[in-house]
Amino acid sequence: MKAVVFTEHGDLDVLKYTDAPEPAAGPGEVVLRMRAAACNFNDIWARKGLPRVSLPLPHISGTDGAGEVVEVGAGVGNLKIGDEVITYPVNACRRCDACLAGEEVFCKEMRIWGFQTGPLEGAYAEYANVQAAQCHPRPAHLSWAEAAATSTSLLSVWRMLVTRAKVQPADQVLIWGASGGTGSFAVQLTALLNAIPIAVTSSEEKARFCEEMGAAHVLLHDRQDVAAEVRRITGGRGVDVVFDHVGQEVWSTSVESLRWGGTIVICGATTGYKPTIDLRYLWNKQLSFLGSHIGTRREWLHALKLVEQKRLRVPVTRVYPLAEVKEAQRAMEERKLLGKLAIEVA
Ligand SMILES: NC(=O)c1ccc[n+]([C@@H]2O[C@H](COP(=O)([O-])OP(=O)(O)OC[C@H]3O[C@@H](n4cnc5c(N)ncnc54)[C@H](OP(=O)(O)O)[C@@H]3O)[C@@H](O)[C@H]2O)c1
Ligand SMILES: [Zn+2]
Incomplete structure (x- = not known):
């Protein structure tokens, strides 16, 4: 063969x-x-x-x-x-x-x-x-x-947002790499959970695609200060959840963008897996850093229902x-x- x-x-x-x-x-x-x-x-x-x-x-x-x-x-x-x-x-x-x-x-x-x-x-x-x-x-x-x-992207996104981060209606969710395979499902699922997807990407064309997927806001990381834009969008509060698979290069911006008590959920580290962590933010802002990997078959069946009902593209x-x-x-x-x-x- x-x-x-x-x-x-x-x-x-x-x-x-x-x-x-x-x-x-x-x-x-x-x-x-x-x-x-x-x-x-x-x-x-x-x-x-x-x-x-x-x-x-x-x-x-x-x-x-x-x-x-x-x-x-x-x-x-x-x-x-x-x-x-x-x-x-x-x-x-x-x-x-x-x-x-x-x-x-x-x-x-x-x-x-x-x-x-x-x-x-x-x-x-x-x-x-x-x-x-x-x-x-x-x-x-x-x-x-x-x-x-x-399969893989959708399943991983379900576990990250639903099982691990427990995204709630009206939560503001910052999504890195939002135009890619994992990111485009994350934008859609966040919107389906009645939460607010704030997509981060790198070009006008990708930004339009993120909007088609349901992004409420799109930020361009190579020409905008993402943490400052997040503060503007959230009225100075910060996002409830950061969805990440980009890793090292964006870690400090993710931490800076979180509200007090917020959560980063991470499944990968395309730009490197050894970020510098200032632990004071972890306890002072009482943050949660959650890892997530693939997902269970049961989680996949839940996610597939949205596909089968044509609510998720x-x-x-x-x-x-x-x-x-x-x-x-x-x-x-x-x-x-x-x-x-x-x-x-x-
Ligand atoms: N553990 C798990 O269960 C699991 C599951 C799925 C994926 N992953 C991991 O997640 C990562 C993404 O996978 P994928 O299949 O979704 O890949 P993909 O479709 O290629 O998407 C990756 C996205 O990351 C963004 N990106 C890359 N470098 C960046 C940087 N320096 N700064 C900001 N954004 C950057 C790009 O978006 P822009 O060009 O728009 O910035 C790109 O669209 C991989 O590392 C993969 O191994 C892990
Ligand atoms: Zn076993």
């Missing part, structure tokens, strides 16, 4: 569109004929390699897939050949205390499919094996590319053929994207 494979970590040139062995369905697994995949910044971390994280090589990235079941492994009762499904990102043991409690994100064997799994395995391939427990029926009204893009703005995964990753690295990028598998 054709797939996008890397056998060593490095820059874009390590990605090869090549022949790879076809997967077989192990016990509890199915093989999907992939129809589409969606891109996440995680793909770039996997390709570059992360300190103290060992990823099995050769590696096929792609955590968000949509396709048809073509093979069913032993012990799978809930799926049959021909079913059209999308994939939940978490591969877990499904039998430990955490898994049985529906908290598979705390399973000791938890691995993000297409990121930490392998050798091979992810969605940037004609065929891929996944745990049957990762599969969910494809939302009928979506294209294959849109269906694939309902799946903002796929560009679809690349499988052979051009490298170009999609280039666009992400160069920040030349709006919303979600997807891959079509012919």
Whole structure:
């Protein structure tokens, strides 16, 4: 089969569109004929390699897939050949205390499919094996590319805003990287929670996109003083919640922008993970710093309801053929994207 494979970590040139062995369905697994995949910044971390994280090589990235079941492994009762499904990102043991409690994100064997799994395995391939427990029926009204893009970003955003930060109606929420994959779902979900999304982005075109997603205010971080604008918008009070995945470069602005008693919820650190923290702000302003990672299958089902009810848009703005995964990753690295990028598998 054709797939996008890397056998060593490095820059874009390590990605090869090549022949790879076809997967077989192990016990509890199915093989999907992939129809589409969606891109996440995680793909770039996997390709570059992360300190103290060992990823099995050769590696096929792609955590968000949509396709048809073509093979069913032993012990799978809930799926049959021909079913059209999308994939939940978490591969877990499904039998430990955490898994049985529906908290598979705390399973000791938890691995993000297409990121930490392998050798091979992810969605940037004609065929891929996944745990049957990762599969969910494809939302009928979506294209294959849109269906694939309902997974990692949306799930992570739900956990960050609903479960972790517990955003309330009328809360003001500052959203960094608001025009990207995670950010564009965060803007929409904040608005759906009857809270007020204050989007931060970097260009007029991206600002218009954030407004389309439902942003009440849009700030341009390269030409505006974000903390000063937040003070202006909030009448000097500061925001209730900061939604962040940009990390180091924006950390002090995030802390400065929070109201007393406010919360930062963070799931990533694209610009670096070692910010300087002045701990006095933490106790004097009585702030909460919350980490969030992926999400449970139950959280995903809640988020998917909004998609199925057509209250939440799946903002796929560009679809690349499988052979051009490298170009999609280039666009992400160069920040030349709006919303979600997807891959079509012919
Ligand atoms: N732990 C988890 O569960 C989880 C889940 C999803 C994502 N993440 C992490 O979240 C991050 C974003 O992922 P993604 O898939 O949403 O990526 P993405 O679609 O490429 O979006 C990233 C956005 O970050 C903004 N950005 C980048 N550098 C910036 C800077 N120096 N200052 C301000 N904004 C900056 C860009 O927006 P502008 O150009 O508009 O500024 C860009 O749109 C990644 O680090 C990813 O690993 C983690
Ligand atoms: Zn488990």
